[in-house]
Each structure stands twice: as C-alpha cells, then as structure tokens.
Amino acid sequence: MPAASPSPWRHLPNAISVLRVLLVGPIGCLLWQRNWSYALILVAVAGVSDGLDGFLARHYGWQSRLGGMLDAIADKLLLVACFVILAWRGEAPAWLAAIVCGRDLWIAAGAVLWRVLVGRIQPQPSLLSKACTLLQILYLLCVLLALIGWPVPAAGGLAWAVAALCIASGLDYTIRWSRRGWRARRTR
Template structure:
C-alpha cells in the first residue's frame, strides 16, 4: 500500500475546511440550494474521512486537531450567518456560541491549571452536535428545495436549545467534578 494514502483523511478534512467559506457565502447571498449541496458534501466528507481513518488505522495527531476544527468552523459559521440573515433566532445562535465559549474556556483552564486535557465528547454532546446539524440542514432544505412546516422548525429550535443547554451544563459539571477529584500535582 502506498504510504501517501494514510494522509487521505487529512486531505479530505482540509477540503472540508475549504468548503466553509463558499458555503457561508452561499447562505449569505440566499442561494440555499447550492449552500445545501455544499453542506451535504461537507457532511459526507466528514463521514468518509472518519471511516477511512478508523477503518484503515490512518489516524493522526493532525487529523485529531483538524477534524473538530473543520466541524466547528462549518457549524458556528452556519449559525452566525443564518442568525445574521434572521433565518435562525438570534438567541439560539447566542446560546450555541456561549456553550462553545464556556467549553473552550473550561478546557483551557483545566489544561493549564490541573493536567493535560484528553477531551472526550459526552453522549449528550454528540446528540447536541447532531441536533445543531439537523437544525442547519432543515433551514437550508426549507429555503432551498422544500418547505419544512413551521411547527417542525420551531420544534427543532427548541430541541436544539435544550440539548445545547444540557450539553453545556454536562461539560461544566463533569469537568468540575473531575477537577475536584484530581489528586495529582497541579500545574503552576
């Protein structure tokens, strides 16, 4: 097997990162059908690079860094642009951003003050990411190819808000408990 193939998942991830600006631009100018196509390609590429990395053992430290960055760039970017265009409630956008800021600030504090952080997403965090993705997908579908019933969109907004709050609280409680229970040497 050619050694270059092991870098394929990272190449796919870089391509996904490069898809973020055109996706956001298409949303901003109201070309929701094309934005939906880019969003779907990004989702498929995320699944593909993950399957290749895990299936063939082509994981790498770089991939472990790039993959979540690509995911966050796409999701946060979509939420910001959809909120700016009044396609999502601004309070939901603020909640999604606040959750991410709290998690990153807490992770950095834990890493600097306690010990090196080995992040592992909780089950509710994975559910929340799925809800956030479904929310963006539903808005893009609704404006791009098929009208999603307003009641369904409202239900998705509420479900996304609920899982966002639950996930953020779960991280704060879990990592606070872990910090209190830590008995090793603390970083100075």
Template sequence: MTIPNIITFCRFLMVPGVIYALLQGEMVPAFVIFVLAGLSDGIDGFIARQFNQQSELGSYLDPIADKLLLISVFIMLAILNYLPHWLVVLVVSRDVLIMIAVVLSSLMTHPITVNPLLVSKANTAFQIALAAIVLAELAFEVRFGDLQTILVYVVTLLTILSAGAYLRVWIHHMTDVE
C-alpha cells in the same frame, strides 16, 4: 499527510464557500456545500478507521472543522434571520465555555482531555439536522411543517444539557484530589 486529513482540510475550505453562498442569497449552493461538508466528515472518519489512517492531527482537526462549519452556518442563518438569535448565542456560548474550561485547566496545570459525551453527540447531530432543514427549505422553497421549530427546541434542550454535563465533568476533574 493522510487521506482523511486531506478531506478534513477540504472541509475547512468549504466553510468560506457556504458563507459566501449564503451572503449572496444562493441557497442551493449553500445547501449543497453544507451537505458535501457533512458527507466529507463521515467519509474521512470511515477511511481513517477502515484503513488505519487515524492520526493525532486528525483527532484535533476533525472536530475543529465540524465546529467551524456549524458555528459559521448558525451565525449566518441568524444574521439572515432564519434562525433565532438567542439560539445561536446559546450554541456558540456553550462551545466557547468548553474551550475556556480546557484552556483554564491547562493553565492551572491540570489539563483535561475532552471526550465527546453522548448528549454532546446528539446535540451535534440535531444541530446538523436543523441547519440542513433550514438550508433545504431555503434552497428548494419547501416547508417541512413544524420540523424546524421542533428542532430549535430540541437543539436548545440538548445544548443546555450538554453544557451542564461538560461543566459537571470539568468540575469533577478540577476538584479531584490525586
């Protein structure tokens, strides 16, 4: 087991912690755990690349841990009415549709390798920023002006563009005659 994979496993363990903190209304711990999880994502990737500790297991676990954290936080923030429900439905639906496409292509014996697209990376970055801003506002009782509203619309746009881009790649892959 590599150090980056251990760090990724720890990120999985942070998800219940941030959910519990949010359920208890403990916004400072929720924010701190979320930030630590985000930092751990950067650290595990850095260590994996710098010390040649990249692994197949890590290539699967890392994005799953990221999605689990983001989706869990988004769902909790919507349940607590800090994010619009429609946005969370959109974000989660996009991820579910991507998973269905991957499974379907495998079942049809035409498996696809999903490589992150630039628009998807931007989408994830803005989702992280939105969650961090909402948690920071709740934790420290500050307001960053209209930043949250702007980020909601940026995440909406990027989620739609990302879903469309992945759909285009998938359709091309599935209809490609070899």
C-alpha cells in the same frame, strides 16, 4: 518477519477535517449572498464528511490527537459560521445562534482553562456532543431546504431540540471535565 508499514491512508480523516475547515469560507459566502441551493449542497457535503472522517478514524484505528482537534475545530467553525450568518440574515432565530455559539465558546474556554491548569488536552467528544453536532447539521439542512422551497414541517421543533441538546451537552462537558480536572490536580 518485518513489521507492517503504516498505511498511507491513515491521514485521510485529518485531510477530510481540513477540507471541512476550508469549506467554511465558501459556505459563509454563499449564505451571506443568499445562495441557498449551493450552500445546501456544501453544508450537506460538510455534514457527510464529518461522519466519514470519524468512521474512518475509528474503523481503521487512524485516530490521532491532531485529528481529534481538527475535527472539533472544523465542527465549531462550520456550525458557528452557519448559525451566525443565518441569524444575521433573519433565517434562523437569534436566540438559537446565541445558544449554539455560547456552548462552543464555553467548551473552548474550558479547553483553554484545562490547558493552563492541567496540561495537554486530548479531545474526547461524548455521545451527547456527537448527537448535538448531528442535530445542528440536520437543523441547518432543514432551514436551507425550506429556503429553496422544500419546507420541512419538523424544523421548528428541531430548533428547540437543538437548543436543549446544546445546553445538555455543555453541562455534560462542564461536569465531566471538571471532575477529570479535579482528579488530575489532586494527583499532582
């Protein structure tokens, strides 16, 4: 019996991640122009697509190295752009944007260091990192809802939760990948 051919749908999670990357520009423009309603819609679409691509990849076994990298890049570009623009516009705390950006720069620097010292990297987001991304998206949605006149009472506390989770996630990445790197270098 011949082997089943791979599903043509196996690239769908990657296409969804690319869509999320392509949404960063329009979302950034909408935020800059203070067009909160349309920004809210696109951020919600990006948030749902983040969950959808991950679900499809895991559920159907369509995971790939490229997909992991595209997903991470899409998340970082989207979240950093949103937090920076909202902070610049005075709609989100600058200290929170600094923590979000600092964490992502720290993780990116660690990935570059891994590549230089150890070799190819296979993105492996932790549960803590996924929770951090989800909480950041929820925070952005709350801010945008407030800006269109639907304030969410928990948004202030959510900012502190985002900050705490960003710091915890950054530390988690540092510890886990440092240990892996140390083991990988010792086995050479």
